[in-house]
Amino acid sequence: MSDQFLQNAFLFRQPILNRRQELAGYQLSFHGSEGIDDDDAVSASRGAGAPLCAAYSELGMHGALGNTCAYIGVDADFLQQEAIELLPPPGVVLELLVDGVPEKATLTRCHVLLQRGYSLALTNYQGIDDRSRPLLPLVSVVKIDLRRAGQARLEELAGSLRQLPLKLLAQGVDNHAQMEACRNLGFALFQGRYFAQxxxxxxxxxxxxxxxxxxxxxxxxxxxxxxxxxxxxxxxxxxxxxxxxxxxxxxxxxxxxxxxxxxxxxxxxxxxxxxxxxxxxxxxxxxxxxxxxxxxxxxxxxxxxxxxxxxxxxxxxxxxxxxxxxxxxxxxxxxxxxxxxxxxxxxxxxxxxxxxxxxxxxxxxxxxxxxxxxxxxxxxxxxxxxxxxxxxxxxxxxxxxxxxxxxxxxxxxxxxxxxxxx
Known part of the structure; x- marks a missing residue:
């Protein structure tokens, strides 16, 4: 499966920086010639979890990325697969692509992966609701997409998580002004290529x-x-x-x-x-x-x-x-x-x-x-x-x-x- 995807899709990477503006990792994703939807980059990765994990291993990405992490999106179906445990826990952050209220099986699997040393991230955070409430105690990173939130909404979303022991990741950071605004709101991680602008x-x-x-x-x-x-x-x-x-x-x-x-x-x-x-x-x-x-x-x-x-x-x-x-x-x-x-x-x-x-x-x-x-x-x-x-x-x-x-x-x-x- 990985050979087919390596030949038929591009392995793209989005840099993720920390508060010191040092490289902390990459979000990895597979995309074909149709490209990605700018309004929903995460959903474009759905269904690619298995080949992405296989390619990660085949290309030796754990060693290639050095001390940084690979953020890999996994949906509820692939989350249950044993193949996911071939990934090295210190080298990856599993981004949970979960729609709606998570099923009991999903929550149980998350607990198992946490016990085995994996880090989890919640994508597309829209506030504390029936979807996020059971997942927030399990994740160490919450991703908030700037393209979906204005300044007032961004402050509201960040404020709702301020007292929790997790890191906020700003996704879709296009310029330094956005990065500084997010840093002032307590964000610890920043995804985008603003540093090259x-x-x-x-x-x-x-x-x-x-x-x-x-x-x-x-x-x-x-x-x-x-x-x-x-x-x-x-x-x-x-x-x-x-x-x-x-x-x-x-x-x-x-x-x-x-x-x-x-x-x-x-x-x-x-x-x-x-x-x-x-x-x-x-x-x-x-x-x-x-x-x-x-x-x-x-x-x-x-x-x-x-x-x-x-x-x-x-x-x-x-x-x-x-x-x-x-x-x-x-x-x-x-x-x-x-x-x-x-x-x-x-x-x-x-x-x-x-x-x-x-x-x-x-x-x-x-x-x-x-x-x-x-x-x-x-x-x-x-x-x-x-x-x-x-x-x-x-x-x-x-x-x-x-x-x-x-x-x-x-x-x-x-x-x-x-x-x-x-």
Whole structure:
């Protein structure tokens, strides 16, 4: 069943952030080319519980998601199936898709799953009524959809739960203003891609930290002598310290050094210009843009999206052009730079005036031209849960690209991103 769904449906994920705006998990869902109903994203997942759970196991999503949880919708029928207990209790939150007053069998099953360590969430909360009253003592998370509640109704729904020992999750958060309003009402979790939305202001002045990183990116990307790069780093002691630390560890870039570092020049040589450019590009997206920031995606969902997109671009290029390492490098940088407008608050045109990139990368970012441009457009649609758009772009790609390519690429990219530093 999972093979069929992996080939015939898209595995979409909606980020869930905590109050510190760190990634806390993903809501996973399967959808075909018909897409989803914006007014009822939860009901679109009905009937997909069994294949979604099977695919979760087959794709190794527990390991791929690292320390975050997968929120998986299960209806009353699938809740009774033993297969649900193949899911790891610490790695999932079971979202109860229950209409009307829950049956006794449903409540009994919820008690059993709680005893076995599972966490439960109540979706589509509409207030304390005959549906929610017997379920509220059993769940640890209650989801309230902002698209169904105005401000007054939202305050009423949140207020009715304020004294209960559970977390409120705001679903359908589209912008930072909504997130702040929900946080002020006591919400602990926020679902949506609002963190990737930024006000774009032409001519915005870059911070000194941004300017420094862009200057170093340009030096590394050009054919200049290593001594020039070394001298530039010597003027940035915090960056130099972080570079030396990264070379001697297994960082998020997956690079291991087995040699003792004897000098700054040696560190640059060991890391290599390809990895050095990736690291500097990712630092542009890191929270605070400080030289001593770790590249831990848990600290910045925007960094998570950028690194994930870069890696998926790299993996997708390999499907059509296996062994083409230069094209893979360009694909990764394209994915990273595509998130720069959200990070810097500048139009992509102004960013590309300051960062030297290959023409192919620039055309992909400006007009979605060429293979890289099509792959970038595909991943943008994938991030936005747009199945019809994904299907259209997949059909335009040369080679063996299909829905399963995206699903398996997502799992592989998440595994890479959340790989242990051990």
């Amino acid at each position: 930024a006000e774009i202001v032409s001519g915005r002045r870059l911070s000194a930290a941004h300017a420094t990183l862009i200057r170093l990116c340009n030096l590394v990307g050009r054919d200049v002598d290593t001594a020039v790069i070394e001298d530039a780093f010597k003027h940035e002691p915090a960056l130099t310290l972080n570079l030396l630390r990264i070379v001697n560890s297994v960082g998020r870039l997956g690079n291991r050094s087995t040699q003792p570092v004897t000098s700054l020049r040696h560190a640059i040589t060991l890391l290599g210009r390809r990895q050095l450019q990736r690291w500097l590009s990712l630092l542009l997206l890191a929270p605070g843009n400080q030289a001593n920031d770790s590249l831990d995606p848990a600290r910045s969902p925007l960094l998570q999206v950028a690194a994930l997109r870069g890696r998926m671009m790299e993996l997708l290029v390999a499907v059509g052009k296996p062994g083409d390492h230069k094209q893979a490098d360009l694909a990764f940088i394209t994915g990273i730079l595509s998130m720069m407008p959200a990070a810097l608050g500048l139009p992509i045109e102004e960013i590309l005036e300051q960062i030297a990139v290959e023409r192919e990368v620039g055309n992909a970012l400006r007009q979605h031209e060429g293979l890289l441009g099509t792959l970038l457009a595909l991943l943008e649609c994938f991030d936005n849960d747009d199945a019809a758009c994904c299907d259209s772009l997949l059909s335009r790609l040369p080679g063996n690209y299909d829905r399963q390519t995206l699903n398996t690429g997502l799992s592989a990219a998440l595994s890479w991103l959340n790989s242990s530093a051990d």
